[in-house]
Amino acid sequence: MPEHFADRLMDAIAAKNSRVCVGIDPVYERLPAHLLSNGWYDANSIANDVRRFCTPLMTAVAEAAVAVKFNSAFFEALGPAGPDLLQDLLGAALSLDLLVLTDAKRGDVGSTAQLYARAVFADYVPFPMRHPDAVTVNPYTGSDGVVPFVELAQEVGGGVFVLVRTSNPSAREIQDLDAGGKPVYRHVAELVRGWGEGHQGASGYSSVGAVVGATWPEQLVELRAAMPHTPFLVPGYGAQGGAAGDVAAAFDENGLGAIVNSSRGIIYAYAEDDRYSAERFDLAAADAAERMRREINQALGA
Amino acid sequence: MPEHFADRLMDAIAAKNSRVCVGIDPVYERLPAHLLSNGWYDANSIANDVRRFCTPLMTAVAEAAVAVKFNSAFFEALGPAGPDLLQDLLGAALSLDLLVLTDAKRGDVGSTAQLYARAVFADYVPFPMRHPDAVTVNPYTGSDGVVPFVELAQEVGGGVFVLVRTSNPSAREIQDLDAGGKPVYRHVAELVRGWGEGHQGASGYSSVGAVVGATWPEQLVELRAAMPHTPFLVPGYGAQGGAAGDVAAAFDENGLGAIVNSSRGIIYAYAEDDRYSAERFDLAAADAAERMRREINQALGA
Numbered sequence: 001m002p003e004h005f006a007d008r009l010m011d012a013i014a015a016k017n018s019r020v021c022v023g024i025d026p027v028y029e030r031l032p033a034h035l036l037s038n039g040w041y042d043a044n045s046i047a048n049d050v051r052r053f054c055t056p057l058m059t060a061v062a063e064a065a066v067a068v069k070f071n072s073a074f075f076e077a078l079g080p081a082g083p084d085l086l087q088d089l090l091g092a093a094l095s096l097d098l099l100v101l102t103d104a105k106r107g108d109v110g111s112t113a114q115l116y117a118r119a120v121f122a123d124y125v126p127f128p129m130r131h132p133d134a135v136t137v138n139p140y141t142g143s144d145g146v147v148p149f150v151e152l153a154q155e156v157g158g159g160v161f162v163l164v165r166t167s168n169p170s171a172r173e174i175q176d177l178d179a180g181g182k183p184v185y186r187h188v189a190e191l192v193r194g195w196g197e198g199h200q201g202a203s204g205y206s207s208v209g210a211v212v213g214a215t216w217p218e219q220l221v222e223l224r225a226a227m228p229h230t231p232f233l234v235p236g237y238g239a240q241g242g243a244a245g246d247v248a249a250a251f252d253e254n255g256l257g258a259i260v261n262s263s264r265g266i267i268y269a270y271a272e273d274d275r276y277s278a279e280r281f282d283l284a285a286a287d288a289a290e291r292m293r294r295e296i297n298q299a300l301g302a
Numbered sequence: 303m304p305e306h307f308a309d310r311l312m313d314a315i316a317a318k319n320s321r322v323c324v325g326i327d328p329v330y331e332r333l334p335a336h337l338l339s340n341g342w343y344d345a346n347s348i349a350n351d352v353r354r355f356c357t358p359l360m361t362a363v364a365e366a367a368v369a370v371k372f373n374s375a376f377f378e379a380l381g382p383a384g385p386d387l388l389q390d391l392l393g394a395a396l397s398l399d400l401l402v403l404t405d406a407k408r409g410d411v412g413s414t415a416q417l418y419a420r421a422v423f424a425d426y427v428p429f430p431m432r433h434p435d436a437v438t439v440n441p442y443t444g445s446d447g448v449v450p451f452v453e454l455a456q457e458v459g460g461g462v463f464v465l466v467r468t469s470n471p472s473a474r475e476i477q478d479l480d481a482g483g484k485p486v487y488r489h490v491a492e493l494v495r496g497w498g499e500g501h502q503g504a505s506g507y508s509s510v511g512a513v514v515g516a517t518w519p520e521q522l523v524e525l526r527a528a529m530p531h532t533p534f535l536v537p538g539y540g541a542q543g544g545a546a547g548d549v550a551a552a553f554d555e556n557g558l559g560a561i562v563n564s565s566r567g568i569i570y571a572y573a574e575d576d577r578y579s580a581e582r583f584d585l586a587a588a589d590a591a592e593r594m595r596r597e598i599n600q601a602l603g604a
Contacts, residue, residue, distance in 0.1 A: 027417070043426075071410070071414055073410060073418040076385075076417070076421035076422075077418070077426070078426065079429065079431070082421075083385050084382055087382065108373070109537075112327075112373055112375045115329070115376055115379040116375040119375060119378035120378075124345075127344070127381065138409060138442050140441070140476055141468050141470055141472065142473055142474065143472040143475060144472040144473075168444070168447070169412075171443060171444055173444035173445060174444055175442065177479075177486060178482060179480055180479070184476065184481065187476065187479055
C-alpha cells in the first residue's frame with residue numbers, strides 16, 4: 001500500500017470501483033434485539049453487544065465499501081468501555097483492508113490540538129497503537145488547531161478532513177455568513193487548500209481533505225472547482241437526504257477525489273426492508289452498500 | 303447547592319471570593335520524576351502516575367479555586383486508560399466541592415451532538431455516572447450542534463460554554479472575518495445569547511456561557527456588553543499571556559459573571575520557582591492559585 005493517504009484512497013477507489021464509506025455509528029438502543037445480553041448490564045457487556053453488531057457489519061460491507069468511518073461520539077456515548085471497543089473495531093476494519101476514518105471533529109488551541117492529534121492517531125507514549133488512516137477536524141480555532149493534525153498525519157502516512165460545509169440544516173448559521181462577498185465556508189476552503197499545499201501525493205491529491213455535505217449539491221460544485229487537489233469526504237448521503245446525482249459533483253473527471261458516507265441508511269438497512277430479518281442485519285447492510293456503490297457509479301458513468 | 307448551573311457558579315464565586323479555574327491538563331512527559339513508575343509501563347501505570355499528580359493538585363487548589371477544568375485532549379492522549387482516569391478525577395473534584403468543567407469542544411450534526419452531550423454528561427444507558435457541571439462546545443455546525451447540549455444540561459442542572467473567541471493566535475483566521483460589518487465571533491455571540499434565552503437562573507445568568515480568551519482584552523469589553531446574561535469562561539491567563547488587568551472586563555459590576563482559567567501556570571508552578579522542590583508541586587500550585595485569586599480580585603477591587 002502507498003505511504004501517502006490520498007494515494008491509498010484513490011488506489012482503493014479505483015481497485016474496488018467504489019466511492020462508498022460506511023459510517024459505523026452504533027446506538028445501543030437500536031441494536032437488533034437478538035444481540036442484547038440477557039438483561040444484565042455493565043459497561044463491558046454493552047460494549048460486547050455493540051461489538052457483535054459492528055464486526056459482522058464491517059465484514060459484510062468490506063467488498064462494496066472502500067472505507068468505514070467511526071464517529072467518536074457513538075463510542076464515547078457507550079460509557080467507559082467505548083474507547084477500547086473503538087480501538088478493537090478499528091483494528092478489525094484495518095484487517096479487512098478497509099480504509100478507516102475517525103470522525104472526531106476535534107479542534108483546540110495549538111498545544112492541545114497536538115494532544116488530540118496524538119490521541120486520534122494513537123501516538124501514545126510509550127505504546128503506539130494501530131490508528132485510523134484519517135481523521136476529521138473542526139477549523140474554528142484556525143491554523144493552530146489544524147496544523148498539528150496535518151503534521152502528525154504526515155509522519156504516520158495519514159490524512160485530515162477539515163469541516164468546510166457540514167450536512168446539517170443549521171450549518172448555514174455560521175458557515176454561510178457573507179464575509180467580504182463570499183461565505184465563511186469559502187474562506188475555510190482557502191485555508192484548507194493552503195494547509196494541504198506541499199502534501200500532495202502521486203495521485204495529485206493532498207493528505208488534507210475537506211468535509212462537504214451531500215445535502216448542498218451546488219456547494220459541492222463550487223468547492224470542487226475551488227479545491228482541485230483536496231479529497232472530499234461527503235457525509236449526508238441517504239438518511240440525511242443526499243442522493244447519487246447530488247454527490248456526483250464531488251468527483252473529478254476520472255471519478256476520483258471523494259468518498260461518500262452513509263451511516264444509518266446502511267447499518268440499519270434491515271429495519272427498512274421486510275425482505276430482511278433482524279438476524280440478517282449484515283446481509284441487509286451488504287446489499288445497501290452495494291446498491292449505494294452502483295447508484296453513485298451510475299451517476300458518474302464509472 | 304442550587305440546581306441551576308449559573309447560580310451554583312455565582313454562589314461559589316461569592317463564597318470563596320475567587321474567580322479562579324484551574325486547568326488540570328496533565329502531560330505525561332512533564333510529570334515530576336518522583337511520580338513515575340520504575341520504568342515499567344502500561345496503560346494503567348501511566349494513568350496511575352498521572353493520578354498521583356492530579357489528585358494532590360486538586361486538593362491543594364480547592365481553597366483558592368472555584369472550579370477545575372479538565373481538557374479532554376490530555377486524557378485522550380494518555381491512551382486507553384485515559385477516559386477512566388478522567389472519570390475518577392472528576393469524581394474526586396466534585397467531592398472537594400469544586401465546580402467541574404469538561405473542556406471537550408465537541409460539535410457535530412444534531413443527532414450526533416446529542417450523543418456527545420450524553421457522553422460528556424455521563425448519561426450512559428443504563429448506568430448514568432457522575433458528570434461535570436459544565437462543558438465546552440464548538441459552534442461551527444450552528445444550533446443543531448449546540449442545542450442538544452443546552453437541553454441535556456437543562457435536565458441535569460449543567461452548563462454549556464460555547465467557543466466565541468478563542469485565546470490562540472490563529473483564532474482570527476475565521477473568528478475575526480468581517481461579515482456584514484461585524485466579525486464572525488460577534489455573530490456567534492448573538493447565537494449564544496439566543497441559545498441562552500429562557501435559561502437564566504436566579505443570579506440573572508444563563509446556563510449557556512461563552513468562551514472568550516484572556517488574550518484579547520478589547521474583545522472581552524465588547525462581548526461583555528453584548529452578552530450581559532452570559533457567563534464567561536476566560537482561558538489564556540498566565541502561560542498564554544493574559545494578565546489580571548486584561549480579564550477584569552469579563553466581570554460585571556459585582557465582580558460576578560466569569561471565571562478565569564489557568565492551566566500550565568498553576569499545575570507546573572513548581573518548575574518555574576526555585577523555592578519549590580518537585581516533590582512539593584502541590585504546594586507550588588496552591589500558592590500560584592492563591593496568587594492568581596488575589597491578582598484578579600485586586601484588579602476588580604473585590
